[in-house]
Amino acid sequence: KAGVTQTPRYLIKTRGQQVTLSCSPISGHRSVSWYQQTPGQGLQFLFEYFSETQRNKGNFPGRFSGRQFSNSRSEMNVSTLELGDSALYLCASSSGLAGDTDTQYFGPGTRLTVL
Amino acid sequence: AQSVTQLGSHVSVSEGALVLLRCNYSSSVPPYLFWYVQYPNQGLQLLLKYTSAATLVKGINGFEAEFKKSETSFHLTKPSAHMSDAAEYFCAAKGNNDMRFGAGTRLTVKP
Numbered sequence: 001k002a003g004v005t006q007t008p009r010y011l012i013k014t015r016g017q018q019v020t021l022s023c024s025p026i027s028g029h030r031s032v033s034w035y036q037q038t039p040g041q042g043l044q045f046l047f048e049y050f051s052e053t054q055r056n057k058g059n060f061p062g063r064f065s066g067r068q069f070s071n072s073r074s075e076m077n078v079s080t081l082e083l084g085d086s087a088l089y090l091c092a093s094s095s096g097l098a099g100d101t102d103t104q105y106f107g108p109g110t111r112l113t114v115l
Numbered sequence: 116a117q118s119v120t121q122l123g124s125h126v127s128v129s130e131g132a133l134v135l136l137r138c139n140y141s142s143s144v145p146p147y148l149f150w151y152v153q154y155p156n157q158g159l160q161l162l163l164k165y166t167s168a169a170t171l172v173k174g175i176n177g178f179e180a181e182f183k184k185s186e187t188s189f190h191l192t193k194p195s196a197h198m199s200d201a202a203e204y205f206c207a208a209k210g211n212n213d214m215r216f217g218a219g220t221r222l223t224v225k226p
Contacts, residue, residue, distance in 0.1 A: 004158070042216060042218045043205065043216040045213075045215075048212075055212075056212055056213075090159065099212070100146065100212065102209075104161075106160070108156075111156075
């Protein structure tokens with residue numbers, strides 16, 4: 001089975017711009033979660049989508065949004081970029097059906113740099 | 116909500132020595148626990164997970180972890196470190212659909 005893929009791998013944007021990141025989960029997985037990883041804050045949960053619906057949400061401002069398509073692919077959008085949004089954005093896929101025992105499999109991440 | 120504490124942001128061992136990375140969770144109900152490894156510029160790779168079936172969990176690359184409820188711990192060990200084990204390791208806990216990660220421990224392996 002192919003793993004989780006994320007595109008693009010690297011992005012450079014300027015303050016005020018918006019950005020869209022893409023994630024394709026493992027075939028058959030219906031849940032996609034997004035995380036932000038920074039040296040200062042570590043790994044922080046952004047949100048989870050399951051069957052095209054947002055199922056869980058972390059504590060991030062409304063500038064961060066996402067969606068999931070019928071093929072389970074997910075996109076994450078950040079509007080009005082700030083310098084502090086520079087981070088590695090990780091996507092994780094899981095079946096979405098096993099509750100707390102569900103294992104998340106991570107993609108390689110998208111490195112976003114905001115100048 | 117549970118929280119995860121990893122003791123030691125940096126651990127350095129010699130090649131062939133025992134690796135011990137510490138993880139403690141804080142939760143009134145034991146959560147499901149995971150260890151992940153992250154190599155530079157890569158995502159997280161699952162090493163092992165605890166789901167209450169057995170307290171000693173064996174993972175990939177020779178790693179194992181033991182769940183100790185009395186100590187609220189889930190420490191990761193490997194009998195003999197290899198140079199390729201140098202990476203960052205994350206402990207995570209999941210309960211009530213809430214996944215929390217520890218701050219990570221960077222493992223350095225000296226030749």
